[in-house]
Amino acid sequence: MMAAFFASRFAPYLITLFVFSGGAAVGGAAAWDWASSRADKEIATLKADHQQAVIAGLSEAEIARDGAILRGNALSIELAHVRNSLAESRVQLSRNVPNVTTIYRPAPKAAARPLPACIFTAGFVRDWNTALGVPTVPKANQSASGTTDPASQSNATDGLDASDINQADILTNHIDNANRCQIIESQLNQLIDWHTGTSHE
Secondary structure, three states: OHHHHHHHHHHHHHHHHHHHHHHHHHHHHHHHHHHHHHHHHHHHHHHHHHHHHHHHHHHHHHHHHHHHHHHHHHHHHHHHHHHHHHHHHHHHHHHHHHHHOOEEOOOOOOOOEEOOOOOOEHHHHHHHHHHOOOOOOOOOOEOOOOOEOHHHHHHHHOOOOEOOOOHHHHHHHHHHHHHHHHHHHHHHHHHHHHHHOOOOO
């Protein structure tokens, strides 16, 4: 009896509550679907934008790489030309060595005559090589018995003994060293060009 009373009295309210709850549930589901769809679209847009940025970055990197390859090839060709030119110059200078180190003209219209002997001491050669970074290899002055002769060793260490080096040797060595220095300088300039994009004439 009591149950029937409550059911008859509150039935309209319960029906309204159920309808409202169902509507809220349907509305919430619709809102969730809308939000989810919007989020999916935004994510897709972000992915597309990111892909475009990656593609653009790769394109720029490829362009920079291709430019670097072209620049490197041009510098390599230029360096090869310089090295060939220096090699030709070295050959020509080497051909002149025998002539300019064996005879001379004492006066403008005088006949050429042999150059006087030019002595280079062992100390001169030692210091020349040391300045170039060439290691000195000491030669022990030994007697026939195989023991070191103190007097001979003393004379050898002061560097005043005559060496077997002549003017042609000195000039040839200078030509070789100068050629090497110019090659190194050219390589250094090319390396600078590679990093700065400038040109050394």
